Amino acid sequence: MQLIDPTQFHSSSWDGSQAPVVNLVLPCYNEEAVLHETAGRLGALLDGLKAEGLIASASAAYYVDDGSRDGTWALIETLARERSDVCGLKLSRNRGHQNALLCGLMSISGDALISLDADLQDDLSIIPDMIRAFRNGDEVVYAVRRRRDADSFFKRFTAEGYYTALAMMGVEVVFNHADYRLLGRRPLEALRSYGETHLFLRGMVPQLGYRSSIVTFDRAERFAGESKYPLSKMLSLAWRGVTSFSAAPLRVITGLGMLVSLVSVAFGLWALFISLFTSMALPGWASTVIPMYLLGGIQLLSLGVIGEYLAKVYEAGKARPRFHVEAITGGWPGANTDR
Structure with missing residues (x-):
């Protein structure tokens, strides 16, 4: 060769x-x-x-x-x-x-x-x-x-x-x-x-x-x-x-994290309002299930993007x-x- x-x-x-x-x-x-x-x-x-x-x-x-x-x-x-x-x-x-x-x-x-x-x-x-x-x-x-x-x-x-x-x-x-x-x-x-x-x-x-x-x-x-x-x-x-x-995808993750935080706060306030002032709330369901799925999906997506960049660093570090x-x-x- x-x-x-x-x-x-x-x-x-x-x-x-x-x-x-x-x-x-x-x-x-x-x-x-x-x-x-x-x-x-x-x-x-x-x-x-x-x-x-x-x-x-x-x-x-x-x-x-x-x-x-x-x-x-x-x-x-x-x-x-x-x-x-x-x-x-x-x-x-x-x-x-x-x-x-x-x-x-x-x-x-x-x-x-x-x-x-x-x-x-x-x-x-x-x-x-x-x-x-x-x-x-x-x-x-x-x-x-x-x-x-x-x-x-x-x-x-x-x-x-x-x-x-x-x-x-x-x-x-x-x-x-x-x-x-x-x-x-x-x-x-x-x-x-x-x-x-x-x-x-x-x-x-x-x-x-x-x-x-x-x-x-x-x-x-x-x-x-x-x-x-x-x-x-x-x-x-x-x-x-x-x-x-x-590096835009990494910056998107940061922005997405901030957005999710704001949405989570808004959702928490909404759930609190429903719980205190109405009889429509099903105790514990909304405040547990929705944030869990939302945050879980975003975390997996974010880890995938970060992992892609880390993989590139790993491949470059081997210098093959x-x-x-x-x-x-x-x-x-x-x-x-x-x-």
């Missing part, structure tokens, strides 16, 4: 007088059904960009296999033998989309890296615009969905509501932006210093600063295969984004590696080719 040393790459020497080396980073998990088509389209795109002089001839596409269980890695090895600008890296086990993406971002050299999904839902036609923006001085270029007409009402409502909720809690995110973006070498090196165990890159990148811009696109239907982000994983990522970048590399194919820069 082999782990690429992330300290081997340093700031880019690109000064704008020549075409930059722009590499594409694609995390892959069980993408055998779509990968051949993806590689064909990306190969044609790279050839066109090189012929136009927008990128240097050393630019390439890098596929990070996130422990796939199908023939994804074998296909990547075949593609790497067919084209010199195709490289692959295989993680030793499935570590999740965010860790696989970070592995690629931290392991690949180049003046700029563009991260995108391998399922062809990200519009490749905007990549030239992203590169032009980079060459004009923007070190971070976000690809943002123009609209969500293709989504179901539930997905559109929950996604847009989630971005709004994050903003209300003070989390800096780009509305309707996922992980389709260009990062120059300086923001990439700045990202290297972040040691989060629970990654939420769409919240981390805006914190880097640097000059940025937005390119809009329309997301296409998946070309083949099944989505690797079912509802459970989407909810997990959403909760990670909240708990990794905002976020990924391990099992195999490399193609001309991966800086890697030991004795595999």
Whole structure:
């Protein structure tokens, strides 16, 4: 098993007088059904960009296999033998989309890296615009969905509501932006210093600063295969984004505790009034059962939220590696080719 040393790459020497080396980073998990088509389209795109002089001839596409269980890695090895600008890296086990993406971002050299999904839902036609923006001085270029007409009402409502909720809690995110973006070498090196165990890159990148811009696109239907982000994983990522970048849930618990205290006092006064001035009261029931259920539910909810934050501290304290590399194919820069 082999782990690429992330300290081997340093700031880019690109000064704008020549075409930059722009590499594409694609995390892959069980993408055998779509990968051949993806590689064909990306190969044609790279050839066109090189012929136009927008990128240097050393630019390439890098596929990070996130422990796939199908023939994804074998296909990547075949593609790497067919084209010199195709490289692959295989993680030793499935570590999740965010860790696989970070592995690629931290392991690949180049003046700029563009991260995108391998399922062809990200519009490749905007990549030239992203590169032009980079060459004009923007070190971070976000690809943002123009609209969500293709989504179901539930997905559109929950996604847009989630971005709004994050903003209300003070989390800096780009509305309707996922992980389709260009990062120059300086923001990439700045990202290297972040040691989060629970990654939420769409919240981390805006914190880097640097000059940025937005390119809009329309997301296409998946070309083949099944989505690797079912509802459970989407909810997990959403909760990670909240708990990794905002203490608002903890503050909500404080506010909720104060509110419950006020309600309990009001309820006590009401129960006292009923008991003293009416004959409707059932002795002991209201004053015992209602506060017990109310306070018990709130305590369990509060403990759950606090436990989530403590779990993150526990995971971060162990400082375990976020990924391990099992195999490399193609001309991966800086890697030991004795595999």
